[in-house]
Amino acid sequence: xxxxxxxxxxxxxxxxxxxxxxxxxxxxxxxxxxxxxxxxxxxxxxxxxxxxxxxxxxxxxxxxxxxxxxxxxxxxxxxxxxxxxxxxxxxxxxxxxxxxxxxxxxxxxxxxxxxxxxxxxxxxxxxxxxxxxxxxxxxxxxxxxxxxxxxxxxxxxxxxxxxxxxxxxxxxxxxxxxxxxxxxxxxxxxxxxxxxxxxxxxxxxxxxxxxxxxxxxxxxxxxxxxxxxxxxxxxxxxxxxxxxxxxxxxxxxxxxxxxxxxxxxxxxxxxxxxxxxxxxxxxxxxxxxxxxxxxxxxxxxxxxxxxxxxxxxxxxxxxxxxxxxxxxxxxxxxxxxxxxxxxxxxxxxxxxxxxxxxxxxxxxxxxxxxxxxxxxxxxxxxxxxxxxxxxxxxxxxxxxxxxxxxxxxxxxxxxxxxxxxxxxxxxxxxxxxxxxxxxxxxxxxxxxxxxxxxxxxxxxxxxxxxxxxxxxxxxxxxxxxxxxxxxxxxxxxxxxxxxxxxxxxxxxxxxxxxxxxxxxxxxxxxxxxxxxxxxxxxxxxxxxxxxxxxxxxxxxxxxxxxxxxxxxxxxxxxxxxxxxxxxxxxxxxxxxxxxxxxxxxxxxxxxxxxxxxxxxxxxxxxxxxxxxxxxxxxxxxxxxxxxxxxxxxxxxxxxxxxxxxxxxxxxxxxxxxxxxxxxxxxxxxxxxxxxxxxxxxxxxxxxxxxxxxxxxxxxxxxxxxxxxxxxxxxxxxxxxxxxxxxxxxxxxxxxxxxxxxxxxxxxxxxxxxxxxxxxxxxxxxxx
Numbered sequence: 010x011x012x013x014x015x016x017x018x019x020x021x022x023x024x025x026x027x028x029x030x031x032x033x034x035x036x037x038x039x040x041x042x043x044x045x046x047x048x049x050x051x052x053x054x055x056x057x058x059x060x061x062x063x064x065x066x067x068x069x070x071x072x073x074x075x076x077x078x079x080x081x082x083x084x085x086x087x088x089x090x091x092x093x094x095x096x097x098x099x100x101x102x103x104x105x106x107x108x109x110x111x112x113x114x115x116x117x118x119x120x121x122x123x124x125x126x127x128x129x130x131x132x133x134x135x136x137x138x139x140x141x142x143x144x145x146x147x148x149x150x151x152x153x154x155x156x157x158x159x160x161x162x163x164x165x166x167x168x169x170x171x172x173x174x175x176x177x178x179x180x181x182x183x184x185x186x187x188x189x190x191x192x193x194x195x196x197x198x199x200x201x202x203x204x205x206x207x208x209x210x211x212x213x214x215x216x217x218x219x220x221x222x223x224x225x226x227x228x229x230x231x232x233x234x235x236x237x238x239x240x241x242x243x244x245x246x247x248x249x250x251x252x253x254x255x256x257x258x259x260x261x262x263x264x265x266x267x268x269x270x271x272x273x274x275x276x277x278x279x280x281x282x283x284x285x286x287x288x289x290x291x292x293x294x295x296x297x298x299x300x301x302x303x304x305x306x307x308x309x310x311x312x313x314x315x316x317x318x319x320x321x322x323x324x325x326x327x328x329x330x331x332x333x334x335x336x337x338x339x340x341x342x343x344x345x346x347x348x349x350x351x352x353x354x355x356x357x358x359x360x361x362x363x364x365x366x367x368x369x370x371x372x373x374x375x376x377x378x379x380x381x382x383x384x385x386x387x388x389x390x391x392x393x394x395x396x397x398x399x400x401x402x403x404x405x406x407x408x409x410x411x412x413x414x415x416x417x418x419x420x421x422x423x424x425x426x427x428x429x430x431x432x433x434x435x436x437x438x439x440x441x442x443x444x445x446x447x448x449x450x451x452x453x454x455x456x457x458x459x460x461x462x463x464x465x466x467x468x469x470x471x472x473x474x475x476x477x478x479x480x481x482x483x484x485x486x487x488x489x490x491x492x493x494x495x496x497x498x499x500x501x502x503x504x505x506x507x508x509x510x511x512x513x514x515x516x517x518x519x520x521x522x523x524x525x526x527x528x529x530x531x532x533x534x535x536x537x538x539x540x541x542x543x544x545x546x547x548x549x550x551x552x553x554x555x556x557x558x559x560x561x562x563x564x565x566x567x568x569x570x571x572x573x574x575x576x577x578x579x580x581x582x583x584x585x586x587x588x589x590x591x592x593x594x595x596x597x598x599x600x601x602x603x604x605x606x607x608x609x610x611x612x613x614x615x616x617x618x619x620x621x622x623x624x625x626x627x628x629x630x631x632x633x634x635x636x637x638x639x640x641x642x643x644x645x646x647x648x649x650x651x652x653x654x655x656x657x658x659x660x661x662x663x664x665x666x667x668x669x670x671x672x673x674x675x676x677x678x679x680x681x682x683x684x685x686x687x688x689x690x691x692x693x694x695x696x697x698x699x700x701x702x703x704x705x706x707x708x709x710x711x712x713x714x715x716x717x718x719x720x721x722x723x724x725x726x727x728x729x730x731x732x733x734x735x736x737x738x739x740x741x742x743x744x745x746x747x748x749x750x751x752x753x754x755x756x757x758x759x760x761x762x763x764x765x766x767x768x769x770x771x772x773x774x775x776x777x778x779x780x781x782x783x784x785x786x787x788x789x790x791x792x
Contacts, residue, residue, distance in 0.1 A: 029067055044280070047277035101275065114266065120270045168182055218256070233520070250270070281471065290308075346383075383410075507585060600697050658678060742759070
């Protein structure tokens with residue numbers, strides 16, 4: 010039935026009964042039916058409410074149903090009791106099936122819509138499993154979400170260790186361990202020193218296997234896990250994939266495997282097109298023929314986005330990171346930004362102040378904080394992880410009215426949004442199938458604001474610019490399938506590719522289990538010339554076996570500082586076994602400066618301030634201000650100098666190696682100092698620390714210095730390993746980091762820890778006097 014036919018309907022009660030009967034006979038699998046349900050509830054809520062109880066029973070959303078009121082709902086209520094008796098959980102039929110398949114099969118691969126409720130099944134599995142669990146997710150944002158839920162459901166079970174890295178600590182008190190990690194971090198499971206007894210691998214958002222670069226890491230992780238942990242249960246979860254069994258073909262799996270495609274929906278969508286600069290709105294259906302034609306739409310009198318904001322709802326606006334960095338979002342969405350009022354809720358203000366403290370913006374203008382103070386959230390992959398956790402807490406508490414987000418929300422992060430407005434159609438992949446999958450994953454975020462309301466059907470709005478409707482419809486209709494050949498076995502890789510050596514080493518089993526690098530690469534990092542460069546670094550970075558301070562480093566001759574940087578560059582070049590491109594060299598040079606600040610013990614906000622001061626030439630301004638104070642120049646001359654002063658530009662962070670990347674400066678050339686956006690420096694500095702130093706460089710430098718230590722027993726080399734691995738050389742801080750505390754947490758608890766080792770952590774009685782709810786929740790598991 011087309012939208013026009015629904016509009017012309019003269020008996021919505023009968024129409025609703027027909028839709029419910031269709032779902033009863035065919036299952037909740039037709040997205041068009043859910044679109045019709047959404048339309049009726051939106052336009053005729055009184056009629057809809059009369060049959061909502063029956064609908065929710067027929068949909069099988071039993072965790073939201075109470076008091077069956079019709080014969081049909083009573084029949085489905087008996088199904089509810091059967092599922093609960095069999096699984097001991099209040100599941101939907103799809104959830105019950107997922108649960109049973111995982112229990113019965115050693116390897117299970119499945120696909121389900123974003124609203125299928127698989128997260129609840131996973132939480133129950135996490136509760137019930139008896140061995141160690143490794144949960145692999147594509148992003149650190151999803152790690153934060155998992156950790157919040159896992160720690161909440163296991164709050165009373167202090168003998169279960171929950172970490173976002175692989176380790177074996179609190180041994181005296183821990184019965185089992187749960188790790189939530191990215192594929193890159195998960196490689197540490199193969200280090201035999203951890204002595205893990207893993208009973209379950211959970212690969213969430215497993216479609217990451219299709220990504221050109223990260224797919225290599227993901228599939229190599231799967232291959233090694235299959236080889237080293239052959240009897241451990243493994244689960245692959247995907248959204249909207251038509252062939253989840255492709256995971257078996259990728260890795261030549263034939264025994265004790267099972268797969269299933271779940272198409273059952275539970276949340277509806279209404280598709281809205283915005284025309285004339287978002288001044289007019291209308292409903293369209295991507296399932297109707299010629300949906301992009303204006304004659305096939307239902308015109309609306311109201312501005313959907315404005316209505317949601319004024320009614321204290323939340324709209325996700327999918328934009329590019331560039332539009333955030335250049336403040337283009339401010340001009341494009343000024344009308345909606347102006348609707349957002351200053352927040353006065355004490356809890357919201359507390360969250361904002363915690364974020365302000367972390368990013369160091371108390372004395373510097375930050376658009377990020379200004380927006381947040383009005384309920385406007387910025388969410389992308391370059392927002393520091395601890396800040397992301399806080400803003401997700403802010404959104405979940407209902408304080409957000411607008412969330413400007415990039416592709417980080419494509420990767421399974423579940424936040425409550427009434428509507429999603431898609432401003433861009435770049436979904437971060439060149440393959441059209443991947444674009445379609447990412448779009449489907451994104452629109453699945455709409456309609457999650459009332460998931461716990463009993464006997465209530467949920468739906469959300471998906472809003473598209475009128476000019477993009479045809480593209481949207483085309484993407485929606487594209488089948489999304491996984492390749493049946495692993496990227497590791499693809500013929501697309503040549504010896505010239507930087508990944509080639511790693512791929513071949515994975516296939517041949519020539520990966521060092523402790524250091525996680527190809528053995529041939531470790532040989533290069535053990536060469537005499539590399540060791541000579543390590544000797545240079547140890548000589549100049551240490552004084553009497555102690556790392557030099559920032560002041561001592563700055564007092565070194567320029568030639569020595571250059572020598573230090575050149576030695577780091579040489580080690581990295583040797584790890585790659587090739588020369589760097591000019592841009593790679595620039596990124597590496599910038600990262601080494603930031604790395605040296607990190608080695609000197611600078612906090613994140615101190616590092617951001619140092620880089621911001623460098624880019625905005627604070628030393629030069631300080632010198633001019635001194636001239637003004639000494640009456641050597643006039644106020645007018647000082648003002649003119651500052652107004653005309655141009656920035657000292659910096660290249661933007663990018664993962665290394667990347668020989669194909671072109672120059673990308675952080676700001677336009679000849680940008681005035683006054684036009685610098687502090688937040689851009691903040692986000693890019695985090696990218697340098699996270700993507701460049703942590704992910705691209707640290708593993709190589711750890712291998713080089715670890716090998717040097719094993720050969721020479723020079724304790725300074727071990728100190729450098731600690732710096733790269735943990736960011737500190739303080740034994741107590743290292744152990745607390747291994748227990749999962751952040752540097753910010755450690756600052757608060759350090760003096761209250763009397764003893765900490767791999768076996769246990771002991772707090773002084775004074776810890777109970779801390780008036781900090783967050784810290785008390787953190788340490789609850791250890792006291």
